[in-house]
Amino acid sequence: xxxxxxxxxxxxxxxxxxxxxxxxxxxxxxxxxxxxxxxxxxxxxxxxxxxxxxxxxxxxxxxxxxxxxxxxxxxxxxxxxxxxxxxxxxxxxxxxxxxxxxxxxxxxxxxxxxxxxxxxxxxxxxxxxxxxxxxxxxxxxxxxxxxxxxxxxxxxxxxxxxxxxxxxxxxxxxxxxxxxxxxxxxxxxxxxxxxxxxxxxxxxxxxxxxxxxxxxxxxxxxxxxxxxxxxxxxxxxxxxxxxxxxxxxxxxxxxxxxxxxxxxxxxxxxxxxxxxxxxxxxxxxxxxxxxxxxxxxxxxxxxxxxxxxxxxxxxxxxxxxxxxxxxxxxxxxxxxxxxxxxxxxxxxxxxxxxxxxxxxxxxxxxxxxxxxxxxxxxxxxxxxxxxxxxxxxxxxxxxxxxxxxxxxxxxxxxxxxxxxxxxxxxxxxxxxxxxxxxxxxxxxxxxxxxxxxxxxxxxxxxxxxxxxxxxxxxxxxxxxxxxxxxxxxxxxxxxxxxxxxxxxxxxxxxxxxxxxxxxxxxxxxxxxxxxxxxxxxxxxxxxxxxxxxxxxxxxxxxxxxxxxxxxxxxxxxxxxxxxxxxxxxxxxxxxxxxxxxxxxxxxxxxxxxxxxxxxxxxxxxxxxxxxxxxxxxxxxxxxxxxxxxxxxxxxxxxxxxxxxxxxxxxxxxxxxxxxxxxxxxxxxxxxxxxxxxxxxxxxxxxxxxxxxxxxxxxxxxxxxxxxxxxxxxxxxxxxxxxxxxxxxxxxxxxxxxxxxxxxxxxxxxxxxxxxxxxxxxxxxxxxxxxxxxxxxxxxxxxxxxxxxxxxxxxxxxxxxxxxxxxxxxxxxxxxxxxxxxxxxxxxxxxxxxxxxxxxxxxxxxxxxxxxxxxxxxxxxxxxxxxxxxxxxxxxxxxxxxxxxxxxxxxxxxxxxxxxxxxxxxxxxxxxxxxxxxxxxxxxxxx
Numbered sequence: 003x004x005x006x007x008x009x010x011x012x013x014x015x016x017x018x019x020x021x022x023x024x025x026x027x028x029x030x031x032x033x034x035x036x037x038x039x040x041x042x043x044x045x046x047x048x049x050x051x052x053x054x055x056x057x058x059x060x061x062x063x064x065x066x067x068x069x070x071x072x073x074x075x076x077x078x079x080x081x082x083x084x085x086x087x088x089x090x091x092x093x094x095x096x097x098x099x100x101x102x103x104x105x106x107x108x109x110x111x112x113x114x115x116x117x118x119x120x121x122x123x124x125x126x127x128x129x130x131x132x133x134x135x136x137x138x139x140x141x142x143x144x145x146x147x148x149x150x151x152x153x154x155x156x157x158x159x160x161x162x163x164x165x166x167x168x169x170x171x172x173x174x175x176x177x178x179x180x181x182x183x184x185x186x187x188x189x190x191x192x193x194x195x196x197x198x199x200x201x202x203x204x205x206x207x208x209x210x211x212x213x214x215x216x217x218x219x220x221x222x223x224x225x226x227x228x229x230x231x232x233x234x235x236x237x238x239x240x241x242x243x244x245x246x247x248x249x250x251x252x253x254x255x256x257x258x259x260x261x262x263x264x265x266x267x268x269x270x271x272x273x274x275x276x277x278x279x280x281x282x283x284x285x286x287x288x289x290x291x292x293x294x295x296x297x298x299x300x301x302x303x304x305x306x307x308x309x310x311x312x313x314x315x316x317x318x319x320x321x322x323x324x325x326x327x328x329x330x331x332x333x334x335x336x337x338x339x340x341x342x343x344x345x346x347x348x349x350x351x352x353x354x355x356x357x358x359x360x361x362x363x364x365x366x367x368x369x370x371x372x373x374x375x376x377x378x379x380x381x382x383x384x385x386x387x388x389x390x391x392x393x394x395x396x397x398x399x400x401x402x403x404x405x406x407x408x409x410x411x412x413x414x415x416x417x418x419x420x421x422x423x424x425x426x427x428x429x430x431x432x433x434x435x436x437x438x439x440x441x442x443x444x445x446x447x448x449x450x451x452x453x454x455x456x457x458x459x460x461x462x463x464x465x466x467x468x469x470x471x472x473x474x475x476x477x478x479x480x481x482x483x484x485x486x487x488x489x490x491x492x493x494x495x496x497x498x499x500x501x502x503x504x505x506x507x508x509x510x511x512x513x514x515x516x517x518x519x520x521x522x523x524x525x526x527x528x529x530x531x532x533x534x535x536x537x538x539x540x541x542x543x544x545x546x547x548x549x550x551x552x553x554x555x556x557x558x559x560x561x562x563x564x565x566x567x568x569x570x571x572x573x574x575x576x577x578x579x580x581x582x583x584x585x586x587x588x589x590x591x592x593x594x595x596x597x598x599x600x601x602x603x604x605x606x607x608x609x610x611x612x613x614x615x616x617x618x619x620x621x622x623x624x625x626x627x628x629x630x631x632x633x634x635x636x637x638x639x640x641x642x643x644x645x646x647x648x649x650x651x652x653x654x655x656x657x658x659x660x661x662x663x664x665x666x667x668x669x670x671x672x673x674x675x676x677x678x679x680x681x682x683x684x685x686x687x688x689x690x691x692x693x694x695x696x697x698x699x700x701x702x703x704x705x706x707x708x709x710x711x712x713x714x715x716x717x718x719x720x721x722x723x724x725x726x727x728x729x730x731x732x733x734x735x736x737x738x739x740x741x742x743x744x745x746x747x748x749x750x751x752x753x754x755x756x757x758x759x760x761x762x763x764x765x766x767x768x769x770x771x772x773x774x775x776x777x778x779x780x781x782x783x784x785x786x787x788x789x790x791x792x793x794x795x796x797x798x799x800x801x802x803x804x805x806x807x808x809x810x811x812x813x814x815x816x817x818x819x820x821x822x823x824x825x826x827x828x829x830x831x832x833x834x835x836x837x838x839x840x841x842x843x844x845x846x847x848x849x850x851x852x853x854x855x856x857x858x859x860x861x862x863x864x865x866x867x868x869x870x871x872x873x874x875x876x877x878x879x880x881x882x883x884x885x886x887x888x889x890x891x892x893x894x895x896x897x898x899x900x901x902x903x904x905x906x907x908x909x910x911x912x913x914x915x916x917x918x919x920x921x922x923x924x925x926x927x928x929x930x931x932x933x934x935x936x937x938x939x940x941x942x943x944x
Contacts, residue, residue, distance in 0.1 A: 016197045020052040027136045028059040030934030032162035037172040039199035045172045056138040065140035067335050068147040069297035076150040077120045087332045097123045121154045126904040133902035136166035144173040152185040159192045164921045214241045217257040284317045292345040293357045297335045305368040306361045358382035372397045373405040376412050386419040395425045398432035409436040427457045431466050443473040464500030471507045480514030502532035502540035509547035518555040538572050542582050545569035563593040580617040588629050598780030598810035608911020624650050628659035635666045638813035641887045649915040658700035665703025672710045675853040691727045722754040737770035745771040745785035752789045768793045780810045788819050797826035817846035821859045828866035841870050885927040893920045898937040
């Protein structure tokens with residue numbers, strides 16, 4: 003009998019589509035394809051044919067298959083496909099290897115899940131691989147892929163739009179998982195080609211059978227195999243089972259069916275019989291392999307079977323040769339899920355559970371990763387035995403960090419078996435940490451409070467108090483966080499390290515309720531005791547608290563930056579302190595900006611982004627992107643601000659930073675006279691003005707944009723009312739300074755109040771900006787001078803403020819001051835000075851594409867007969883080389899030089915994702931389809 007060479011029967015059309023996409027990748031274009039098919043319908047064979055074609059055209063092919071059971075580590079299937087293992091020595095893969103090895107991790111550095119750190123590095127690796135050669139990345143059995151892999155696959159879709167990368171995903175319809183459907187939908191929206199593989203027609207099945215038996219199938223044989231429903235795998239398994247049972251005879255070139263026209267037993271039995279060619283020992287080893295899952299390592303199989311890897315080689319080779327197993331990266335996979343299912347279900351359920359339990363203990367004894375052991379325990383007996391309880395109690399802390407959801411599931415099962423056991427409170431402490439990393443703050447509180455109330459172990463109590471305190475602060479319940487810290491600090495025999503950390507926690511919580519003097523004392527004590535205990539994390543948090551106090555209470559930005567510098571020097575840059583270090587780097591960059599040192603602030607934000615790409619977690623990376631967007635708005639780099647916010651769309655962003663991002667987008671939209679875009683950001687904005695809404699403090703920019711939108715629509719009085727709700731919420735004309743940027747926006751209050759004829763409000767707001775001086779940042783000094791000039795109708799004073807704004811790099815505010823100075827000069831009859839200031843203001847507005855500001859300035863100067871020459875804003879073209887921003891031009895030049903997105907990001911101190919966003923804009927503006935097209939377009943335009 004011949005091998006099934008006709009496996010591609012009926013797949014010519016689908017293969018042609020794949021070949022066209024592969025040819026495009028070989029020429030520098032990207033693409034995506036999603037293959038839908040039932041088990042055995044031929045998707046694997048189609049993919050194999052595509053991989054052969056890709057290799058023939060010079061593409062580098064990376065392929066993996068998602069295992070049915072939990073992977074040993076998030077993103078493991080993609081890591082295997084990309085040839086990343088714990089023993090990899092390739093420098094490109096080194097950052098991933100360090101994460102896989104768990105170097106430098108502690109429970110304190112993971113807000114959510116370590117998978118996110120891997121995800122950023124996987125995306126960067128793919129970028130660099132694509133820069134070296136066209137890449138075809140294949141993922142089979144996507145229906146089993148873990149959520150982290152699915153998320154990264156969706157994000158790779160954007161890479162495929164601008165790099166020589168073809169993504170090939172193959173999926174079965176069952177099981178139905180919402181996250182898989184969402185990934186498919188996302189890729190289709192990005193332009194992925196869908197290849198639905200339906201059943202083969204009856205003639206095509208006959209052709210497959212004919213290839214298998216080497217003869218023309220008789221009517222009886224054709225009718226029987228036709229019951230396979232057009233599934234080539236089912237038909238092949240049935241034919242091979244019939245051949246083994248000698249029920250097919252070939253006479254005169256016709257394959258006749260002997261015996262009754264029935265399937266050779268049930269299909270699973272038929273598939274099981276396929277393994278009949280294997281001796282008993284290999285079959286038993288494969289049964290253990292089935293317990294390990296759809297994918298496993300040879301080392302794990304050796305441990306579980308109790309046989310040396312050298313003895314297993316013959317078994318594995320025989321299984322690979324027989325089509326049972328196939329290599330996939332550094333693992334082995336069952337070639338068909340049906341084969342693994344047949345082996346697995348052939349064992350009684352009780353035996354399977356016992357084998358999972360046995361496998362767990364064997365893997366633990368061999369030092370396997372804790373998440374791999376946990377996977378087996380979760381698949382084993384529901385009732386926890388003594389060994390399982392001991393192992394979980396011992397390894398829960400490590401498991402909590404590496405796979406928090408697995409830790410939650412396993413700890414929940416185990417703790418039910420130890421109600422009266424002294425280990426229970428430690429298990430509960432570990433469970434609270436795992437829940438905290440998953441962001442389930444309410445369950446953290448439910449679990450942690452009883453432990454804190456009854457535990458006699460000071461270490462357990464301190465650890466739980468730290469976890470509970472942070473959960474409470476995340477929920478805005480600072481007073482309760484203070485109580486938790488204070489109550490725990492009264493416990494006897496508290497370790498010095500935890501004493502220092504809890505004082506730092508207390509200081510941070512006290513800042514949240516405005517008790518700054520108490521917070522300063524607590525932070526000072528945390529710093530002293532942290533140094534004494536040799537705990538740099540406690541010292542770092544203490545200095546962080548002191549820096550926040552300088553910022554929030556004394557407004558001494560220079561002192562704040564100095565404290566941050568001290569904290570960074572203490573912390574170092576290793577992974578256990580990464581989250582706190584990145585937070586401090588963000589605050590330091592903002593402080594340098596407030597001090598009017600833009601070049602240093604640019605460099606500080608760039609260094610923070612480089613560090614975030616290497617070690618930052620998604621929530622903190624989202625925080626950084628939001629801060630850079632805010633910073634870029636003030637600096638007049640509006641396209642860069644929008645690019646950062648677009649780059650943050652995939653990241654989990656705290657509501658406070660989401661509001662800040664909405665504010666930036668809304669302000670840019672209003673100034674660019676795009677009111678429909680601004681209105682989209684204003685959804686629910688009125689709720690933020692209520693006195694009891696704690697988010698109002700973080701929505702300043704959004705509320706300012708809302709006020710300016712009213713002015714744009716000809717309602718200055720309403721605009722003033724909206725601004726007063728932001729900056730004078732009590733209505734007492736005190737204008738409390740809420741943020742370092744508040745004085746800048748008080749200039750808008752003064753301007754609108756004078757327009758509305760309310761000099762009382764204008765005077766109060768101007769007085770507030772003057773009172774904010776002293777150790778104030780240069781922007782505050784400029785704002786105070788601007789407000790004083792408006793109140794005194796002094797154009798010279800306003801021009802001085804404009805010069806300060808321009809010197810420190812705040813172009814919008816400088817241009818607004820020039821506009822007001824121009825109007826005042828015009829009112830005095832000094833047309834020459836008025837026109838000079840007018841032209842300078844419009845030049846800045848034009849560079850920002852601030853169409854509304856330009857139109858407003860024209861309208862205000864028109865009654866005085868002052869013209870600036872060219873009418874209307876000079877907008878940047880929307881297509882072609884001239885449409886590119888300065889940053890986009892730099893990136894386009896680096897793309898032309900053949901550099902990858904991560905390498906470009908490193909040179910420009912941007913994030914990989916931000917560069918990706920810019921490249922997408924470049925492609926659209928140049929009408930290009932690939933990075934090669936960018937190079938061609940730029941070359942032709944020179």
